Amino acid sequence: MSVCTAVLESLVKYLIANATNPESKVFYLKMKGDYFRYLAEVACGDDRKQTMHNSQGAYQEILNNPEFACTLAKTAFDEAIAEFDTRNEDSYKDSALVMQLLRDNL
Numbered sequence: 001m002s003v004c005t006a007v008l009e010s011l012v013k014y015l016i017a018n019a020t021n022p023e024s025k026v027f028y029l030k031m032k033g034d035y036f037r038y039l040a041e042v043a044c045g046d047d048r049k050q051t052m053h054n055s056q057g058a059y060q061e062i063l064n065n066p067e068f069a070c071t072l073a074k075t076a077f078d079e080a081i082a083e084f085d086t087r088n089e090d091s092y093k094d095s096a097l098v099m100q101l102l103r104d105n106l
Helices: 002-016 022-042 045-063 066-086 089-105
Strands: none
Touching: 002 022, 022 045, 022 066, 066 089
């Protein structure tokens, strides 16, 4: 359990606090939720309950932030536009479909 605790401490103190772009922050928050879930899988009693609550809180932080989700989608869309012309034909079609879905949901 100490490895998970050390990872969680690093995530909270350094990685999440200093994340400079939306993709990194989402990745670190998901990782935080995953590590709390790992701890919950081996915990017992009240410790298990608290760890599950912490895991749920980390996932909720990602899911209950529509402004952040829109910013992330807009960033992904803008970055995809910048690289759109470099795709081969099959990748171009797939990329166009995903980009249209992103645009429709913004």
